[in-house]
Amino acid sequence: MALLLRQTFQTAFRPFKLSTILSSQYSAFSSCRILNSPQPPSDAASDRDAMRRERRRKRHIERCQNDSEFREKELERARAYHKMRKAKDTEWRREHLLAPTRRRLENIRADPSLYQAYLAKSAAFFHKYRLEQPRYRWRIALYGWFNRNKDHLSQFTWKRWEPIYYPEKVERTCAACGELRLSGTKLWFRRKSSDSASDSQHEYDCFPCYAFSDWSSIAPIQTMGKYRFFEPRNPELIAVRDSLKSPKSAQQEDPK
Numbered sequence: 056m057a058l059l060l061r062q063t064f065q066t067a068f069r070p071f072k073l074s075t076i077l078s079s080q081y082s083a084f085s086s087c088r089i090l091n092s093p094q095p096p097s098d099a100a101s102d103r104d105a106m107r108r109e110r111r112r113k114r115h116i117e118r119c120q121n122d123s124e125f126r127e128k129e130l131e132r133a134r135a136y137h138k139m140r141k142a143k144d145t146e147w148r149r150e151h152l153l154a155p156t157r158r159r160l161e162n163i164r165a166d167p168s169l170y171q172a173y174l175a176k177s178a179a180f181f182h183k184y185r186l187e188q189p190r191y192r193w194r195i196a197l198y199g200w201f202n203r204n205k206d207h208l209s210q211f212t213w214k215r216w217e218p219i220y221y222p223e224k225v226e227r228t229c230a231a232c233g234e235l236r237l238s239g240t241k242l243w244f245r246r247k248s249s250d251s252a253s254d255s256q257h258e259y260d261c262f263p264c265y266a267f268s269d270w271s272s273i274a275p276i277q278t279m280g281k282y283r284f285f286e287p288r289n290p291e292l293i294a295v296r297d298s299l300k301s302p303k304s305a306q307q308e309d310p311k
């Protein structure tokens with residue numbers, strides 16, 4: 056859950072860094088030129104190339120600063136590029152998104168006043184976000200049930216999954232949404248259709264995919280027992296739960 060909170064916070068607070076994008080594009084461009092050139096450039100030619108690139112980079116940044124229309128187009132292009140790399144290139148994502156984020160957090164933690172300000176800003180943001188997003192509250196509350204009952208999950212049986220709460224975060228790709236959970240999560244839902252497969256062949260769904268499935272799949276088969284399953288009392292959360300009921304599962308639960 057800490058990861059979910061952190062990711063959402065980072066996405067919301069981190070401004071789009073145009074200079075980072077532009078510099079990565081320039082370095083990629085220059086690498087290509089070096090790789091494609093038949094002869095290694097001489098030192099003088101290499102220096103001239105470097106100066107030309109630097110002049111071009113500065114002109115580009117100046118234009119971005121002074122021409123709002125151009126800046127918007129560049130941002131649009133950079134966002135599309137980031138989205139494509141993020142989807143297709145795991146190692147790029149690890150190096151360019153995850154590692155800088157971790158470094159930034161380490162720097163913040165190293166400075167007590169900065170860290171306090173960060174925590175205060177984070178708390179204010181999530182307080183507002185929880186109020187505005189019932190589906191997010193639903194996810195947190197349901198995750199809380201699994202966290203509290205992680206040692207008793209064998210008491211329950213689910214129709215489609217066997218939930219597994221690992222002691223450490225496990226990095227996997229969700230079979231439902233295809234998203235690679237890059238820094239890992241502790242709770243995964245192993246699909247029952249692959250029970251006979253070896254561990255490497257099992258398919259796993261991530262927690263958000265489980266949490267927004269049909270309610271008849273989310274709830275354990277035996278909802279009574281020593282440990283009660285998640286029962287929201289907040290009207291907004293009840294509305295979220297009801298929105299997850301398929302007509303068929305709603306009829307099964309309430310035959311009237």
Ligand SMILES: [Zn+2]
Pocket residue numbers: 229230231232233234260261262263264
């Ligand atoms: Zn998923």
